[in-house]
Amino acid sequence: MRRLREVIEAGEFAVTVECEPPKGTDVTGVLSRTKALLGRVHGINVTDNQAAVMRMSSLAMCRLLFEQGHDPVFQMTTRDRNRLALQSDLLGAHALGIRNVLCLRGDDPSVGDHKDAKPVFDLDAAQLLALVGSLNGGHDLGGHALSGSTDFFPAGAVSPEMQPPEPQLAGLEKKLKAGAKFFQTQAVYNPDRFCAFMEKARPLGARVLAGIVVLKSAKMAEYMNKNIPGISVPQHFIDELASSSKEQALGVGIDIAVRLIKQIREACHGVHIMAVGADQAIPEILDRAGLG
DSSP states (O other): OOOOOHHHHHHHOOEEEEOOSSSSSSHHHHHHHHTTTTTTTTTTEESSSGGGGOOSOOHHHHHHHHHHOOOEEEEEEEESSOOOHHHHHHHHHHHTTOOOEEEEEHHHOGGSSSSTOOOOOSSSSSHHHHHHHHHHHOOTTTTOOOSSSSOOEEEEEOOOTOSHHHHHHHHHHHHHHHOOOOOEEOOOOHHHHHHHHHHHHHHGTOOOEEEEEEOHHHHHOOOHHHHHHOOOOOOEEEEEETOOOHHHHHHHHHHHHHHEEEEEEEGGSSEEOOTTOOOOGGHHHHHTTTOO
């Protein structure tokens, strides 16, 4: 399987998936599931204390995936680190062979499992992208020369179904100017809305991988609609899930994911599949969608 950067720069359809590090030190289950994806995906994102819930570091998990043969995407938020720590971790990641980095702001600690944690937010996501550009250019954020520059392939995030779309397009353009080479999106459930967004994003030069979050129940869909900005699961999907049994619900979610990928494939540059708590479903989705 070719590396993510090569595929995206060649203008080919890229496939990435998401992996959560364990809340602890046992990586056996995670590595067992990612081993099944060797040769089938171009990159695996490793979340960085996603939803402000403490887990093993993204950097450590990225290195384990690298050793397994994957091309990891190091997700990095500005929530937990100031500019000193951000740069140190990036230099360390590069030394460990990591080349892809997704630059994010991160969720506020108040939504996570350590609500008293103090957020940092020394930089925003666009500034983090610019920082990566500085390191690639051989200088730190203070303008000091590095003893060996980096060669990262940086990415940004965007929510294409957020209404109105203009602020998202403005943010996308800002991140492009800051150095983003590609984008991974928040979950897409409305193909028409996504395609309309892409008609405006493509002329800006944005390479976009559409986010596909696998639904596991009607309750999950309703929770996301209520609590996660930029996600809008249509009622007909919720009804479809609600009419299935608990045992059938994941299968329905897989069906929905496959249908969405087929509907939006021509509009984007790839897909980013997020099967939270259901990683075992990814191979089936790849097979049925004709990917990997």
